[in-house]
Amino acid sequence: ASWSHGGGGEEPCGAAASRNGAPEAAGGDPGLGHEEFRPRIVPYYRDPSKTHKKVLRTRYIQTELGFHERLFAAVLTSRATLPTLAVAVNRTVAQHFPRLLYFSGLRSPKVPPGMALVAHGDERPTWLMYETVRYIHQHFGPDYDWFYIMQDDTYAQAEQVRALVTHLSINQDVYLGRAEEFIAGDEQARYCHGGFGYLLSRSLLLKLRPHLDSCRNEILSVRPDEWLGRCIIDFLGITCVSQLQGQHYRTYELAKNTEPEKEEEEEFQAALAVHPVSDVTLMYRLHKRFSRIQLDRAYREIQDLQMQIRNLTSLTPAGEAGLTWPVGINAPFLPKSRFEVISWDYFTEQHLFSCPDGSPKCELSGASKADVGEIIESALEQLNSRYQPLLRFSKRQLLNGYRRFDPTRGMEYTLDLLLEAVTQKGHSHVLAKRVSLVRPLSKVEIIPMPYVTEATRVQLVLPLTVQDLDFVANFLDMFAMNALDTHDNALLTLLFIYHPYDAQRVSQVDVFAGVKAMVGELEKRYAEVKIPWISVKTEVPSQVKLMDIVSKKHPVDTLFFLASVWTEINMEFLNRCRMNAISNWQVFFPVHFQEFNPALVYRGEQTASSSTDFLRDGHFDRHSFAEACFYNSDYMTARTKLAADILDRDEVLESMEVFDVFLHYSGLHLFRAVEPGLVQKYALRSCNPRLSEELYHRCVLSNLEGLASRSHLAMALFEQEQANST
Numbered sequence: 001a002s003w004s005h006g007g008g009g010e011e012p013c014g015a016a017a018s019r020n021g022a023p024e025a026a027g028g029d030p031g032l033g034h035e036e037f038r039p040r041i042v043p044y045y046r047d048p049s050k051t052h053k054k055v056l057r058t059r060y061i062q063t064e065l066g067f068h069e070r071l072f073a074a075v076l077t078s079r080a081t082l083p084t085l086a087v088a089v090n091r092t093v094a095q096h097f098p099r100l101l102y103f104s105g106l107r108s109p110k111v112p113p114g115m116a117l118v119a120h121g122d123e124r125p126t127w128l129m130y131e132t133v134r135y136i137h138q139h140f141g142p143d144y145d146w147f148y149i150m151q152d153d154t155y156a157q158a159e160q161v162r163a164l165v166t167h168l169s170i171n172q173d174v175y176l177g178r179a180e181e182f183i184a185g186d187e188q189a190r191y192c193h194g195g196f197g198y199l200l201s202r203s204l205l206l207k208l209r210p211h212l213d214s215c216r217n218e219i220l221s222v223r224p225d226e227w228l229g230r231c232i233i234d235f236l237g238i239t240c241v242s243q244l245q246g247q248h249y250r251t252y253e254l255a256k257n258t259e260p261e262k263e264e265e266e267e268f269q270a271a272l273a274v275h276p277v278s279d280v281t282l283m284y285r286l287h288k289r290f291s292r293i294q295l296d297r298a299y300r301e302i303q304d305l306q307m308q309i310r311n312l313t314s315l316t317p318a319g320e321a322g323l324t325w326p327v328g329i330n331a332p333f334l335p336k337s338r339f340e341v342i343s344w345d346y347f348t349e350q351h352l353f354s355c356p357d358g359s360p361k362c363e364l365s366g367a368s369k370a371d372v373g374e375i376i377e378s379a380l381e382q383l384n385s386r387y388q389p390l391l392r393f394s395k396r397q398l399l400n401g402y403r404r405f406d407p408t409r410g411m412e413y414t415l416d417l418l419l420e421a422v423t424q425k426g427h428s429h430v431l432a433k434r435v436s437l438v439r440p441l442s443k444v445e446i447i448p449m450p451y452v453t454e455a456t457r458v459q460l461v462l463p464l465t466v467q468d469l470d471f472v473a474n475f476l477d478m479f480a481m482n483a484l485d486t487h488d489n490a491l492l493t494l495l496f497i498y499h500p501y502d503a504q505r506v507s508q509v510d511v512f513a514g515v516k517a518m519v520g521e522l523e524k525r526y527a528e529v530k531i532p533w534i535s536v537k538t539e540v541p542s543q544v545k546l547m548d549i550v551s552k553k554h555p556v557d558t559l560f561f562l563a564s565v566w567t568e569i570n571m572e573f574l575n576r577c578r579m580n581a582i583s584n585w586q587v588f589f590p591v592h593f594q595e596f597n598p599a600l601v602y603r604g605e606q607t608a609s610s611s612t613d614f615l616r617d618g619h620f621d622r623h624s625f626a627e628a629c630f631y632n633s634d635y636m637t638a639r640t641k642l643a644a645d646i647l648d649r650d651e652v653l654e655s656m657e658v659f660d661v662f663l664h665y666s667g668l669h670l671f672r673a674v675e676p677g678l679v680q681k682y683a684l685r686s687c688n689p690r691l692s693e694e695l696y697h698r699c700v701l702s703n704l705e706g707l708a709s710r711s712h713l714a715m716a717l718f719e720q721e722q723a724n725s726t
Contacts, residue, residue: 068202071165072144073097074136076128076194076224077152079106085152087112088283096158099144103132129224130216137209145170147205150197155274155286159294164272165199167247174201175232178251178273179240182226191229192240195275196251204238211235251275260289269293302328329440330409344402344414347372372401375413379435383419392422399432410440450585455489456578460561460569461550463495464515465541466502467686468565472515476522478568484526488571494519494533495546503537540690544653544661548639551632557583558632562658566680567592567627573677580671581629587662588629590675594621595682600708600716619709620674623702625659627678638666655692682706
């Protein structure tokens with residue numbers, strides 16, 4: 001191989017590749033290892049004389065590949081400052097560090113909530129440092145690349161520290177912080193001042209661990225940071241540095257009676273750590289000041305990027321016409337048909353005219369009210385920043401408000417504001433002005449979720465009434481085909497709901513005798529399968545009361561799938577049930593797909609045969625909460641809170657569903673999502689008028705919306721009118 005230069009001549013490289021791929025020296029002599037370098041497949045050989053051991057894979061691929069977490073933070077505190085300064089540190093930086101631990105000499109009688117504390121039993125500063133470094137190496141050394149140690153009287157910009165370590169190589173022994181000279185020591189040696197925090201690399205920590213005991217016995221120092229610095233220098237020969245690999249560890253020392261709001265020095269604004277912080281109030285003031293600095297810096301960067309985009313737009317094929325508003329945000333979604341048009345929601349300062357329950361008008365409250373108030377305030381702020389000092393605007397009234405969510409860019413707003421404009425001379429004028437705003441989608445974050453598997457056993461619970469008898473056979477056939485034949489880890493429990501009149505005649509005429517016979521046939525066909533049933537007598541089949549009975553008859557770690565008789569069980573959905581229901585974390589309420597009435601959709605024609613067309617012949621029934629996946633332990637916890645709230649008023653349970661129990665009394669994540677794998681054939685549900693008004697109304701709406709789509713209903717009415725006219 002050779003490089004071609006401008007003069008046209010060729011010079012040999014420092015090393016050339018030989019024909020067989022082995023490197024040769026510049027003079028043509030064979031290089032080291034004159035062997036074949038081409039990759040080759042090593043065949044697998046299993047020694048028959050040795051017992052074969054099953055290879056156990058790790059739970060996460062990150063563990064198997066040997067990846068480490070980026071940063072671990074340790075805060076040195078004391079029993080006296082734990083409830084004050086340590087709490088302030090926790091409230092300002094805890095959400096930015098992946099892992100944060102507090103180390104103290106003596107344990108406080110009461111540890112503040114949300115803080116992990118390790119107490120070593122001795123308040124001596126040097127002993128605390130020794131035990132802390134030893135503890136970090138023992139418990140977190142193999143898992144993290146960087147270790148950041150700070151004191152509770154230090155304010156650290158956690159995001160800046162995290163950004164710093166991303167630019168440093170993990171293969172070097174790093175001791176980075178504010179370098180200070182030892183008292184009467186070597187002029188070349190430096191230690192990192194503990195008040196400003198310092199970084200240790202994983203490789204340095206691993207090398208330091210064997211020498212910690214020697215440092216404890218041989219090095220005498222009152223200051224723990226000096227002791228650690230002397231230990232690293234004496235045994236590893238590494239001194240503290242404030243600059244490494246082009247990255248600076250900038251600090252700022254606070255003077256007495258400092259006003260953070262008035263600090264404008266460049267050294268202060270660029271600091272990663274500030275010390276000393278004498279009280280809690282000063283810690284929060286520093287956090288507010290640095291947050292404002294970061295926010296202003298982000299706004300300046302956005303403006304610079306927008307200016308660059310404007311300058312480059314003229315060079316694009318579309319020209320300035322292709323410039324979107326706001327600059328740098330995705331263009332609005334362009335619908336390809338009328339069915340893709342995103343509708344606008346109309347609102348005023350008091351009411352919303354697109355309500356979640358379908359009503360035409362509802363009171364503006366909660367998050368929606370806060371959202372509207374913030375948008376109006378932001379609009380006034382933008383207007384005043386643009387026209388001041390010539391004009392100053394104040395709001396009189398919101399005339400009209402529109403908003404819609406565009407999934408390609410965020411929430412869009414259009415406001416018609418009645419404003420009062422005041423000039424510099426004091427003259428005022430009332431005018432109406434339309435403004436448009438966009439709340440763009442922010443950075444997407446991956447929410448950590450507990451680990452779950454698809455091997456969990458699912459316990460199906462099927463409540464049955466007399467009105468459901470016509471559909472039981474199809475349910476059992478689908479369960480046998482998709483669960484029993486495939487040996488899926490799923491069990492079934494039937495819940496027979498007897499009316500009091502039928503319960504009195506059960507010895508003569510059992511309305512569920514046919515279902516019990518079908519269950520017996522299944523148990524004969526599958527000898528290892530047992531399908532138990534529970535009989536309940538009630539006039540009002542409350543979902544919560546029925547679930548109370550089932551819950552008591554199963555272990556606390558049972559994963560329930562509360563099904564309906566129209567549900568068609570399949571393995572795909574059962575696996576999603578296992579993955580989406582997480583114990584002590586999340587419950588899953590799928591929105592099943594409901595097929596329309598074939599008599600209205602097809603009107604005597606042949607049904608769609610393609611499996612990809614079925615989604616056009618139905619809708620996702622958002623009014624139904626009959627299907628649910630949750631763990632028994634989560635239900636029992638929520639049910640206990642509900643019992644303490646309602647005391648002995650059992651009639652309240654008739655107006656509730658299991659969804660309401662989890663929504664109001666669990667504190668868990670409620671995952672409500674459409675489920676295309678859960679398809680139900682059309683059937684007219686029987687709505688019990690003895691249930692609460694809300695549940696009955698929801699059942700009626702489900703029946704009405706499940707008849708057919710608007711186009712199908714319009715065609716049926718048109719054909720009926722044509723038939724009547726002739």
